[in-house]
Amino acid sequence: MITISFLLALLLGLSPQQEKPTVEVYNVEKEGSVEVHARNLNPYPVTLELKIELENLRSSKRLPLTQVLAPGSDVELLELTSKNSKEKWGFSSNYTYFMGSIFAEHTDSYAYRLPYKLGTEAMVAQAYHGDFSHSGRIAYSIDFNMDEGTEIYAARSGVVVDFKESFTEGGSDEFYLDKANYVTVVHNDGTFSEYAHLKVNGVVVNIGQKVRVGQLLAYSGSTGYVTGPHLHFNVKKVARDGSFNTLPVKFRTQNGAIQLKEKERYKAL
Secondary structure, three states: OEEEEEEOOOOOOOOOOOOOOOEEEEEEEEOOEEEEEEEEOOOOOEEEEEEEEEEOEEEOOOOOEEEEEOOOOEEEEEEEEEOOOOOOOEEEEEEEEEEOOOOOOOOOOOEEOOOOOOOOEEEEEEOOOOOOOOOHHHOOEEEEEOOOOOEEEOOOOEEEEEEEOOOOOEEOOHHHOOOOEEEEEEOOOOOEEEEEEEEEEEEOOOOOOEEOOOOEEEEEEOOEEOOOOEEEEEEEEEOOOOOEEEEOOEEEEOOEEEOOOOOOEEEOO
């Protein structure tokens, strides 16, 4: 979550000076009013929260304002109009934004492809609400046992929005909690899928790249908080505080579209 603040000089439409922000809020001054715009430079939707304190101005929308910005969009948020043109006016403002749409609704009817090579099998080492680490916000996660260097394929189509591939180590100590390599993909319903514990330098896609279901994304590894090589997979949605909650999803298997069970083996179809 990122917060940016600025003070508008009286009678001037000044924008804050930032170091390459990925979401920009800027002003377009008109006679007796100011339009407030927002630009999202990210390949994923963001939720923007805008707070404004007004002096001799009225807003065209109720404040504070919460709005979702589509990837690459540039939109007018609201207009501030002078109440009395003969008196000075101005406002101070701050805004917060974070990855994802708080209004996203998962397409529950979608059956995900198992994220490994077609015709091969993998065992579920830890399923939903697993005793070792799948609790709280990551309760709806799946761990697949697999050798390091196994090909990982997209379980659903989308756009690559984030990845990390520089970590080299892993282990069962909490020191490694934030040291997992991963790829994150946003889907057309605004949810995200995450593929984690990947091999160092094992990502073969780029940020902003569109990927189809079944496309090669990366190679599995043993980085981060692990007891051995495996793939951690989850689907998640952003919450109103900017954190993420995982979601229960179904996978295509030889037994139909189902939720996976621990210690069972499943063939990718």
